[in-house]
Amino acid sequence: MNELERISNASGPQPVLKQDRNLSSVEVYDQYGAMAYGIILQIIPQPHLAQEVLVSVFSSPLLQSCNSYPFSYAACIIKLARAKAVEAKRKLTALTPLEEDNLRPAGTPTPQIIFDLAFRQGFTPEEVAGKLNISKSEVLRSFHDFFKPNGNA
Amino acid sequence: MKTQEFIESGILEAHLLGLTDKEEQEKVREMVSADPALEEYTVVLEAGINTYFERESVNPPEAVREVVRLRSTRAKKEKHEFTNEHTSRQYLDVEVNDTHMKVHKFWRPAFIAVFVLSKIFLIAGLYYYFKSVSQQEELQRLKAQQIEQVK
Numbered sequence: 001m002n003e004l005e006r007i008s009n010a011s012g013p014q015p016v017l018k019q020d021r022n023l024s025s026v027e028v029y030d031q032y033g034a035m036a037y038g039i040i041l042q043i044i045p046q047p048h049l050a051q052e053v054l055v056s057v058f059s060s061p062l063l064q065s066c067n068s069y070p071f072s073y074a075a076c077i078i079k080l081a082r083a084k085a086v087e088a089k090r091k092l093t094a095l096t097p098l099e100e101d102n103l104r105p106a107g108t109p110t111p112q113i114i115f116d117l118a119f120r121q122g123f124t125p126e127e128v129a130g131k132l133n134i135s136k137s138e139v140l141r142s143f144h145d146f147f148k149p150n151g152n153a
Numbered sequence: 154m155k156t157q158e159f160i161e162s163g164i165l166e167a168h169l170l171g172l173t174d175k176e177e178q179e180k181v182r183e184m185v186s187a188d189p190a191l192e193e194y195t196v197v198l199e200a201g202i203n204t205y206f207e208r209e210s211v212n213p214p215e216a217v218r219e220v221v222r223l224r225s226t227r228a229k230k231e232k233h234e235f236t237n238e239h240t241s242r243q244y245l246d247v248e249v250n251d252t253h254m255k256v257h258k259f260w261r262p263a264f265i266a267v268f269v270l271s272k273i274f275l276i277a278g279l280y281y282y283f284k285s286v287s288q289q290e291e292l293q294r295l296k297a298q299q300i301e302q303v304k
Contacts, residue, residue: 025225029218034210035203041211051217059224071169071195074203079171118172125172137162143170144163147201 086122
């Protein structure tokens with residue numbers, strides 16, 4: 001299952017956490033455009049390419065699925081922006097493959113490193129676990145450590 | 154799995170970041186819908202994740218907003234046109250690129266009959282034409298013979 005399929009798949013929790021609102025693309029852009037652009041820039045540091053991805057996020061038909069997304073609109077935008085950026089990055093790296101060694105950090109992996117690999121580099125938790133020689137549950141636990149109130153985030 | 158264990162497993166964070174597979178999504182759905190405390194925690198966590206990404210936000214250039222607006226308008230217009238066409242038209246526009254004329258199949262024996270009769274009349278016409286020509290020649294020859302005999 002690819003990143004975009006994960007978003008369109010509405011198998012998340014029941015819609016108890018969000019009020020139903022139908023926003024237009026421009027309204028969503030005004031509200032979350034900066035956040036989405038920030039996420040895309042973290043994954044693709046080239047501004048021109050990032051802007052193209054940003055446009056594709058807010059003109060995507062998947063944006064409509066955010067209206068029925070069980071969690072907040074922001075969470076849906078975060079997922080969609082990341083998915084589109086990772087997809088663009090994969091296309092880019094297919095043309096110019098990265099050195100594997102550059103992606104493997106030295107020393108003990110911190111939650112920040114694990115988050116970077118999974119969210120920004122676009123690796124699945126299984127791939128991150130394989131790269132860092134740790135278990136998948138440790139990878140997931142580090143997400144919790146990263147986002148808990150006194151964590152790095 | 155107990156609530157605290159589930160929270161500390163990090164699966165909720167992974168789910169909100171879009172890093173879970175279908176099975177894990179199913180698990181999160183079941184756990185959150187079954188446990189109000191977990192639901193409450195998810196709301197707080199979501200707010201925390203949003204705050205983190207809002208801190209990292211970067212204002213895009215104004216031109217990008219214009220492109221999004223234009224694309225959104227065009228998409229709406231196309232959708233509207235498609236819907237109107239769908240409801241008002243009962244016929245399909247089919248462009249025919251055929252130069253042939255088609256008639257009912259009952260005309261076939263009539264055309265065959267006309268063709269056969271035309272051939273019969275043609276043969277008969279030629280037959281009687283050549284016959285009359287040869288008779289005239291014969292007549293001329295007999296006339297010439299009679300004149301010679303009289304002389």
